[in-house]
Amino acid sequence: MAGNVSTKIVYQNCDTYLIAGLKKRDRINEDALRVVNSSRGDGLLEVKWENTAARHVLKYNVSNLTALSEYVKQPLTQERYFGILGQIQRILEYCSENSLTSDNVILLDPKNVFYDVEKRKVLVAYLPLMINMYKCSNLAKFLYKLHKNANIEGADKTVMEKYALFLEDNLKSQRDRSIGLTYNHLYTFLHDVLGVPMSSASIRVAEAKSGAGSKEGASKPSAPAQAEDQDHTIVVSKPKAADCAAFLKDSANREIPIADFPFTIGRKADNDLALTDKGTVSKLHAVITFEDGTFYIEDKGSSNGTFLSSFEGGREKIKKQQLNSGDTFYIYDIPFVFTVNTGDSPTVIVGRKNELKAKTDDLKKTGMKHIAYLLNTSSKEKVPIFVYPFTCAELSGIIISRENQKSRHSISIENKSCTSLSVEGDEVTIGESSSIFSGCNFLYYGISYTFYEEN
Known part of the structure; x- marks a missing residue:
């Protein structure tokens, strides 16, 4: 089963097919069908649409392909494994770019996702329906099942523990908040946290028009603005x-x-x-x-x-x-x-480390002294804090704030969207805050930082 769609593997005339059986009332979106059948190079399986008296049948030819659940059981390098995850992220991104809802990607069980060993390519099935009646995708559960079956040799233990924690946190967050893991979140974690090379920037927001005021009579942009480089932007x-x-x-x-x-x-x-x-x-x-x-x-x-x-x-x-x-x-x-916007927030291009570095360099050039800093206890690199509230791309999803109370002050760290944050050993869940102090230690996705105030 994929969602409430029945799926099975059948063998016909020396070919192998993944069959998805739909109800008769389900209407096929022929535009989506054409997109799918022109997208094998982008990771979608070609599909044939057949009618019977009682239902629609979608047939995906998976001849000479291996179920991903079986492929990952053989010894894989860490690089090859994360390359597979990157392909899955890109397939979901491609669907988004072509108005194909992620709910109709059959991505619940690794046995229904396939791998072309010769071309080293992941291929998934998509339901090209007019009305989306099913939910066949759950990225967090899919990746968790895949990870349980994976046989990774010579892996960096710290990296793999960090990734396993990321999956567990997303499963917990989904249960507690009904918010699922998206391809954007997966990209951010693989690229920005683990440093896995990715093939493209995953998010493009349609270009907004400059200047505040009325839109009356203004035309919409015809296409998304293009990413300026291959960084996550x-x-x-x-x-x-x-x-x-x-x-x-x-x-x-x-x-x-x-x-x-x-x-x-x-x-x-x-x-x-x-x-x-x-x-x-x-x-x-x-x-x-x-x-x-x-x-x-x-x-x-x-x-x-x-x-x-x-x-x-x-x-x-x-x-x-x-x-x-x-x-x-x-x-x-x-x-x-x-x-x-108070005018002091960098909202022009978001998420690019070179832009944030340039902003920090500009502050240094003015002679402005940082008032605190974060020390990465592994690399010994310092992240300067010039003003409160403080945010940065390296620690996206958290905000560090200072509140003055007469002759005293307090510092707090707020979790806005981070799925793995703990302060002095205590978990800080999304929406919660924790007081911190000079010399305080916290873990961000398993990376240890110490907060220090300057005298």
């Missing part, structure tokens, strides 16, 4: 930070600038924030507006609703509600933190 417009009225932060702590209004959010690619791989998101789901000096979030009649502050199954959907800096809103179950 979100490319947006280049208004100065002070020109962006506000910005959003997603669950991976990436910043998305809001340059003008109304700021649209939805599944269609021409939205300012396009969530094209999310079947639970409507074509135009919600908008952020600025009226008489106040920001608002407004649901545009979406099927699954917009929520403010928390996502709970029985909670009442909002229609239009005021947004304050620091509020979290949910596009069904996808969280975003809204922040009013």
Whole structure:
């Protein structure tokens, strides 16, 4: 079974097929079918669509392919293993870029995913349906099952422990918060945390127009802006930070600038924030507006609703509600933190280490002295802290803040989206904060840091 779709392997005329049986009422999306059948080079299995009296049948030719569950049982190098994970991430990214919902990727069990040993290529099946009735993908569970079967020789123990912890944390987060692991999160972890070479930047946000104000009469960009290099980059417009009225932060702590209004959010690619791989998101789901000096979030009649502050199954959907800096809103179950831009936040290009390094270098050139720093206890590298609240790409998902109380002050670390954070041995889950002090130790995805204040 894949979701509630029945799957089986059959042998016909010396060929091997993965068969997916659908209900008769399920309608085939012929446009998606054409995309799938032109995408073998991008990791999707070609599919034949057949009708019977009772149901539709989708046949994927898997002749001369090996089930991934079996392939990973043979001895693999760490490099080869993470190369397979990178291919899976890229397949999901490709689906997103071509408006193929990730729910219809058959990615629950490694036995239903295949590997071309000769070409060293992962291939997956996709259900090209008009209406998405099934949920055949669960990336966290799939990777966990794959990892349990994998036979990796000569692996770096620290790296593998860090990856195993990442999977366990995502499974726990999914159970507790109903938020699944996405290809974006996998890219960020493999590329930014483990340093695995990846073939492309995984996220491209449609180019926003410069300057705050009304969109009336303005045209939408026709295509996403291109990544400027092969680093992990979100490319947006280049208004100065002070020109962006506000910005959003997603669950991976990436910043998305809001340059003008109304700021649209939805599944269609021409939205300012396009969530094209999310079947639970409507074509135009919600908008952020600025009226008489106040920001608002407004649901545009979406099927699954917009929520403010928390996502709970029985909670009442909002229609239009005021947004304050620091509020979290949910596009069904996808969280975003809204922040009013004070003009000192680097929101032009997010996630690029060279940009952040340049910003730090600029601060050093001004003669500004750092007030604290983080010491990586393994590499002995220092991460300077010039101002509070403090964030950086190396430790995405956490914020370090300082609160002054008369002659005293307190420092805290807040977990915004990090799935593996502990302070002095105590776990800090997403949404929680912990007090820290000079000399305090914390673990970020298994990497040890010590916080020091300068005298």
